[in-house]
Amino acid sequence: MSSSTDPSPPDSGSTRTAAVWAALEPILAAGPLRVLDVGGGTGGFAVPLAQRGHTVTVVDPSPDALALLARRADAAGVAAAVSGVQGDGDRLAEVVSADSADLVLCHHVLEFVDEPVSAAAALATCVRTEGWVSLLVANQAAAVLSRAVGGRPEEALALLHGQPDGTRHRRFGIGELHDLVGQAGLSVEVWHGVRVVADLLPTLEAGAEQSAVVRQLEAVLAQRSPYRDLATDLHLLCRR
Ligand SMILES: C[S@@+](CC[C@H](N)C(=O)[O-])C[C@H]1O[C@@H](n2cnc3c(N)ncnc32)[C@H](O)[C@@H]1O
Structure with missing residues (x-):
């Protein structure tokens, strides 16, 4: 097993996840941590986290995802550090004890739960005092603009008016997220946009988004309003 201070996680190459890993890095460096990954699916975060020495519990309603998670963890040699629990973010207290995690991940899950406000409150209950909650959600503003252009x-x-678009996929505005997090008893310590420009580059040649200058631009815009407010995803690091 590698140490919790390894410089980069195994799947940090994707532009979408690289920004999220980079934001988590200072928190992970304080490890080893007890991580709860709500809606963690097949272990895109859980397995690399376990490889870095953290202990991860994934709660997900999908038995298929949990079976794949177990196979991935086994193949990576970290089965002992990854537990899969079938459960629902809307009823987290049924499967996770209060104050039991140092870091809770909830990445692209609030879009699907029945009640985001109560689900966020349940995340806050699971994390210990002064622990961290990492929220990643689809940005409503980006979806509106992408339809428009x-x-x-x-x-x-x-x-824009919050009407259903034929998907089960809820989207969030940054103001709404701040309210939701506040109601859950968490404070937003830092937030950034994920993919401010990369998804607006369809006319460039394949691979353009990977170019050094685009990556550099992404890194700067991701931290800065008003640009980050228009990113495809919004990532908030919150503290209890
Ligand atoms: C888009 S995937 C995200 C997976 C992972 N968190 C990631 O970022 O790669 C959504 C995940 O949420 C899970 N999910 C759907 N509804 C859920 C709910 N009510 N509570 C918890 N997880 C849920 C799905 O089974 C799926 O694994």
Whole structure:
């Protein structure tokens, strides 16, 4: 098993996850941590975290995802450090004890739960006092703009007004997220945008988003309003 201070996690190459890993890095460096990954699915975060010496519990309603998680953890040699628990973010208290995690991940899950406000409150209950909650959600503003520039103004208007767009996929504005986190008893310590420009580059040649200058631009814009407010995803690091 590698140490918790290894410089980069195994899947940090994707531009989408690299920004999230980078933001988590100072927290992970204080490890080893007890991590709870709500809706952690097949272990895209859980397995690399376990490889870095952290202990991870994944709660997910999907038995198929949990079976794949177990196989991935086994193949990576970290089965002992990764537990899969079938459960629902809307009823987290049924499967996770209060104050039991140093870090709770909830990445692309609030979009799907029945009640985001109570689900966020349940995340806060699971994390210890002064522990961290990492929230990653789809940004409503980015979805509205992408429909608009994609020639679908009716869909853009519908999304803007919070009307269903045929998916089960809820989206969030940054103000709404701050309110939700505050109601849950958490404080936002830092937030950034994930993919401010990369998803706006369809006309560039393949691989353009990987170019050094685009990565540099992403890194700067991700931290800065108003640019970060328009990113595809919003990532908040919150503290109890
Ligand atoms: C888009 S995937 C995200 C997976 C992982 N968190 C990641 O970032 O790669 C959504 C995950 O949420 C899970 N999920 C869906 N509804 C859920 C709920 N009510 N509570 C907890 N997890 C849920 C799905 O089974 C799936 O694994």
